[in-house]
Amino acid sequence: MKAVEFNSGKLPNWCPGCGNFAIWNAIKGAFAELGINGKDIVNISGIGCSGKMLNYLRTYGFHTLHGRTMPVATGVKLANNRLTVLINGGDGDGYGMGMGHFVHAIRRNLDITYLVHNNHVYGLTTGQASPTTDRGLKSKSTPHGVIDEPLNGLLISLSAGATFVARGYSGDMEHLKNLIKEGINHKGFAHIEVLQPCVTFGKTYSYEYYDSKVYKLTEEYDRSNYADALRIIQEEDKLAIGVIYQTKKLTQEEMLPQISHTSLFEKGVNKRDITSIMDRMG
Numbered sequence: 001m002k003a004v005e006f007n008s009g010k011l012p013n014w015c016p017g018c019g020n021f022a023i024w025n026a027i028k029g030a031f032a033e034l035g036i037n038g039k040d041i042v043n044i045s046g047i048g049c050s051g052k053m054l055n056y057l058r059t060y061g062f063h064t065l066h067g068r069t070m071p072v073a074t075g076v077k078l079a080n081n082r083l084t085v086l087i088n089g090g091d092g093d094g095y096g097m098g099m100g101h102f103v104h105a106i107r108r109n110l111d112i113t114y115l116v117h118n119n120h121v122y123g124l125t126t127g128q129a130s131p132t133t134d135r136g137l138k139s140k141s142t143p144h145g146v147i148d149e150p151l152n153g154l155l156i157s158l159s160a161g162a163t164f165v166a167r168g169y170s171g172d173m174e175h176l177k178n179l180i181k182e183g184i185n186h187k188g189f190a191h192i193e194v195l196q197p198c199v200t201f202g203k204t205y206s207y208e209y210y211d212s213k214v215y216k217l218t219e220e221y222d223r224s225n226y227a228d229a230l231r232i233i234q235e236e237d238k239l240a241i242g243v244i245y246q247t248k249k250l251t252q253e254e255m256l257p258q259i260s261h262t263s264l265f266e267k268g269v270n271k272r273d274i275t276s277i278m279d280r281m282g
């Protein structure tokens with residue numbers, strides 16, 4: 001399929017200029033260049049402006065409850081591990097309600113790609129503070145300013161043992177497309193956080209802000225160096241984009257003998273006589 005063939009036919013209703021448009025185009029370009037057909041892809045979406053992504057892609061999809069992308073993605077992958085599973089969700093969805101699921105999904109290391117659209121707010125519900133909102137920011141939910149410390153999602157995934165940790169930027173679609181391709185090609189859980197300006201409710205994190213801070217990791221950067229990754233993820237005066245850390249570990253699919261050679265889907269369903277069990281329970 002060509003990139004344009006991944007358009008579902010529905011027109012996105014994101015605000016003009018929203019960083020989600022570039023993410024949408026980067027995803028379509030990545031699928032096309034990897035030669036994956038829409039029938040072999042499942043896009044799992046959280047709730048939020050970011051979560052609308054599945055409506056605009058000609059792939060299979062599942063719009064989950066808020067913060068619940070990981071359980072659904074896990075189920076899809078375990079049922080048919082031949083599928084390409086991509087998750088799209090917001091900073092609120094993944095780092096707020098979904099945080100517990102997120103950390104445990106990393107530990108499982110299923111072969112899934114997770115795109116977190118980090119706009120530092122709850123966009124869909126009109127700009128309330130999210131887990132990545134800076135201290136002091138006044139919003140409808142924090143009229144006197146946020147008092148909690150913001151969290152760094154990449155630092156959490158790195159410390160939880162993620163095998164692929166990357167950062168992209170909506171202002172550089174070509175770079176983001178290549179990052180998504182690398183994430184899909186990576187054997188294991190790939191966490192890609194995207195710096196995504198919310199042009200309507202975002203205060204600090206505009207294209208201008210990012211254009212002055214973002215720099216690309218070069219070919220010479222050693223992505224297997226954990227200490228360097230830790231340092232880069234915590235930089236504040238500048239923001240690295242690219243694959244910050246990558247390592248190899250067995251995926252959960254490889255460790256489960258039931259699906260390591262044949263997917264559950266291909267095994268079919270064997271009819272079993274469970275009358276004796278039912279009788280015992282009755």
Ligand SMILES: Cc1ncc(C[n+]2csc(CCOP(=O)(O)OP(=O)(O)O)c2C)c(N)n1
Pocket residue numbers: 046047048049050051066089090091092093094117119121122123124125130
């Ligand atoms: C259980 C539950 N709680 C709260 C909501 C309301 N809600 C919808 S989207 C959202 C936050 C969206 O923020 P984020 O995940 O960052 O996505 P964005 O819209 O910024 O892309 C919230 C709190 C909900 N839908 N379900």
Ligand code: SF4
Pocket residue numbers: 013014015017018019020049050119123124197198199200201202
């Ligand atoms: S509210 Fe923000 S994140 Fe949502 S569509 Fe508009 S610009 Fe994008």
Ligand SMILES: [Mg+2]
Pocket residue numbers: 048090091092117118119120121122123130
């Ligand atoms: Mg958000």
